[in-house]
Amino acid sequence: MGLNWQFITDSLPLYREAAWTTLKLGFWGILISLIIGLVCSIILYFRVKVLKTIVKVYIELSRNTPLLIQLFFLYFGLTKVGISLSENTCAIIGLSFLGGSYMAEAFRSGLEAVSKSQIESGLSIGLSKTQLVRYVVLPQAFSVAVPSIGANCIFLLKETSIVGAIAVVDLMNVTKDLIGMYYQTFEALFMLVAVYFIMILPLSLLLTWLERKVRYAEFGN
Amino acid sequence: MQSLGISVLFKGMNMQRLLEGLLVTARIAFFSIIIGSLLGIALGVIWTSKSKWIRLICRIYLELFRIIPILVWLFIMYFGVTTALNIDLSGEVVSVIVFSLWGAAEMGDIVRGALESLPKHQVESGKAIGLGFWDLYRYVLIPQAVRRMLPGAINLATRMIKTTSLVVLIGVIDVIKVGQQIIENSRIEVPTASFWVYGSVFILYFIICYPLSKISRKLENKWNG
Numbered sequence: 001m002g003l004n005w006q007f008i009t010d011s012l013p014l015y016r017e018a019a020w021t022t023l024k025l026g027f028w029g030i031l032i033s034l035i036i037g038l039v040c041s042i043i044l045y046f047r048v049k050v051l052k053t054i055v056k057v058y059i060e061l062s063r064n065t066p067l068l069i070q071l072f073f074l075y076f077g078l079t080k081v082g083i084s085l086s087e088n089t090c091a092i093i094g095l096s097f098l099g100g101s102y103m104a105e106a107f108r109s110g111l112e113a114v115s116k117s118q119i120e121s122g123l124s125i126g127l128s129k130t131q132l133v134r135y136v137v138l139p140q141a142f143s144v145a146v147p148s149i150g151a152n153c154i155f156l157l158k159e160t161s162i163v164g165a166i167a168v169v170d171l172m173n174v175t176k177d178l179i180g181m182y183y184q185t186f187e188a189l190f191m192l193v194a195v196y197f198i199m200i201l202p203l204s205l206l207l208t209w210l211e212r213k214v215r216y217a218e219f220g221n
Numbered sequence: 222m223q224s225l226g227i228s229v230l231f232k233g234m235n236m237q238r239l240l241e242g243l244l245v246t247a248r249i250a251f252f253s254i255i256i257g258s259l260l261g262i263a264l265g266v267i268w269t270s271k272s273k274w275i276r277l278i279c280r281i282y283l284e285l286f287r288i289i290p291i292l293v294w295l296f297i298m299y300f301g302v303t304t305a306l307n308i309d310l311s312g313e314v315v316s317v318i319v320f321s322l323w324g325a326a327e328m329g330d331i332v333r334g335a336l337e338s339l340p341k342h343q344v345e346s347g348k349a350i351g352l353g354f355w356d357l358y359r360y361v362l363i364p365q366a367v368r369r370m371l372p373g374a375i376n377l378a379t380r381m382i383k384t385t386s387l388v389v390l391i392g393v394i395d396v397i398k399v400g401q402q403i404i405e406n407s408r409i410e411v412p413t414a415s416f417w418v419y420g421s422v423f424i425l426y427f428i429i430c431y432p433l434s435k436i437s438r439k440l441e442n443k444w445n446g
Contacts, residue, residue, distance in 0.1 A: 060427075060431060060434075061427065063430075063434060064379070064383075064426065064427050064430035064431045064434055065383070065423050065426045065427050065430065066383040066384070066385075066386035066387075066426055067383075067386075068386040068387060068389070068390075068397070069386055069397070069419060069422050069423045069426060070423070072397070072415075072419045072422075073416075073419040073420060073423055076404070076415040076419060077415050077416040077417075077418075077419040077420060078416065079415075080226075080412055080413045080414070080415050080416045081413060081416050154287070158289075158290040158291075159290070161290035161292045161293060162292060162387065162390075164390075165390055172292060172293070172296070172390075175296060176296075179300055185300050185301055185304045186301060186304070186305070188300075189296060189297055189300060189301045192293055192296065193289060193293060193297070196288065196289050196290065196293060197288060197289070200288045200289075201288055204284070204287070204288060
């Protein structure tokens with residue numbers, strides 16, 4: 001079963017472009033997820049009234065429904081009630097909606113790991129609440145949360161494989177088209193797997209390394 | 222008359238059809254979870270082996286599923302493997318195979334973690350009173366490990382149920398596909414159909430997954446706290 005290398009080289013630009021799209025969507029999705037997650041976890045941490053309930057409902061909704069349905073709802077459902085979004089915007093909103101709750105959980109576990117004495121010491125040396133969060137709580141929480149944040153980033157980058165279902169020209173769609181049009185099944189699948197490996201393996205290794213680094217930092221305390 | 226869009230759900234056989242689609246989804250999830258768990262338990266036990274090579278192979282197996290998205294695996298199985306072996310597999314069978322293999326990898330990791338977290342003297346005491354391999358696992362290790370792995374396992378089940386939504390992309394007529402058919406059929410009469418249909422599929426998944434994740438969290442708090 002030899003692969004048709006000519007075909008692979010020819011289709012390289014297509015995959016490169018699709019991978020670029022995936023990375024771009026993934027980047028924005030992860031960035032916005034981080035922001036949503038941070039805000040949500042702080043709201044939960046300080047038990048802000050009303051907002052706390054909204055955040056809880058959001059987290060449950062987002063964690064217990066598949067991304068594909070979220071995307072379909074955004075892309076096909078909302079257009080029909082007057083909200084029209086481009087497929088890339090939908091993909092980013094969908095990823096952020098999903099990722100936000102995962103990031104919130106990651107930050108929350110980090111925040112909960114910060115011991116009470118840290119907060120009390122901070123208050124006793126006269127830090128304001130903002131200063132306390134900014135200089136004492138967040139840095140420590142972040143280092144505890146790093147492994148799960150990293151895992152979430154990989155998770156989100158993998159989830160981008162689904163956005164092809166709403167017409168984003170991503171890796172999956174390119175593959176499907178090549179299989180459909182040229183019948184070069186193995187070549188197309190080979191490229192698909194290769195691209196995902198190239199994108200995610202370094203990230204995964206980086207994460208393992210980072211995790212070990214952070215654990216060393218913990219021992220210092 | 223421009224009726225309320227939500228009425229599309231109850232017109233004719235629509236609700237029944239959606240639920241039939243849901244049954245296909247549920248069937249795929251059910252078989253995948255059962256097969257995946259059984260394979261996963263076996264894998265987890267093998268994984269605790271002292272041999273470096275066995276551990277490495279198990280690790281690579283898991284990482285393959287962690288690095289390559291499940292949708293890509295569905296594509297590989299649906300387009301690649303069937304072509305390579307020249308066999309004809311329905312989308313449903315392909316889904317069950319892929320989800321089971323993936324579930325086995327994740328479940329294996331959970332079982333391994335649970336078994337390794339048990340204190341060593343449990344194994345040693347078991348052996349000391351003369352238990353064989355099977356009895357050791359059956360009476361000593363598994364009952365204790367179950368507590369530690371159940372929350373993770375239920376979480377995995379929730380993830381697998383959510384992932385069943387992908388099967389529509391390899392042509393399985395699941396709850397989403399039925400929803401799309403209903404939307405197509407009523408495009409003229411009920412232009413807002415897609416809002417209501419996707420909205421209700423969204424809620425259907427939520428109704429199934431929410432109790433599971435709730436149970437998982439309860440158990441986790443109860444047994445860890």
